[in-house]
Amino acid sequence: MEIKRYQNKFRHKKRSVAEHSWFVSKIAHGLALWEKYKFFQEGVDIEKVLFLAINHDIVECFTGDIVSTTKNLSPILKEELEKVEAMIFENHILKTLPRSWGYRYLGVHEEMSQLNTINSQIVKAADLIDRVFECIEEIQLSNKETFEDILIKDLKKLYEFDLYSVKYFLKYSIKDLKGAYDYIPDDIKEELEKMDFSIYF
DSSP: OOOBSSTTSOOSSOOBHHHHHHHHHHHHHHHHHIIIIISOOTTOOHHHHHHHHHHTTTTHHHHOOOOHHHHTTOHHHHHHHHHHHHHHIIIIIGGGSOGGGHHHHHHHHHHHHHOOSHHHHHHHHHHHHHHHHHHHHHHHTTOHHHHHHHHHHHHHHHHHSOOHHHHHHHHTGGGGSTTTGGGSOHHHHHHHHTOOOGGGO
């Protein structure tokens, strides 16, 4: 709870990894409810979503918050960091848990790395949505240069998710965040406007 996010960037409002994990869990829960009960998507396990969300950044208690721009500087760096994270899980995190729980926590790292389930995709989308909130907060406090770039990239990534709840967020809910909708690229706005959610309401 003392490890701060964006350690290498100036921020007006500093948030901890623990705060971020809490907000991601809240957002992921909401997305999961919508996917399961509003959009009737199969395979959504709300308990699993919450477990993944609460623990998605657990490795950062050892590594600190290594921002995604750093992780993605090179494929080699990204691959090596993933190996380090897996080692931390096995050599440190698992030792703090009852042995019978270990396999579930190892699964968190694997599932969130691969993003090959609807549950992990919901959590990753929630992770990005929380970052949208963080970026807008900093932009409103005139810290624009860094956070406008992050915001635009994250909005593009969000649109790539094949999740109705995320598309709905981008078309409607994001407008409740002052100025956030303006940062969605025009071509994505055009595609969102074509989407009809009326059959679900």
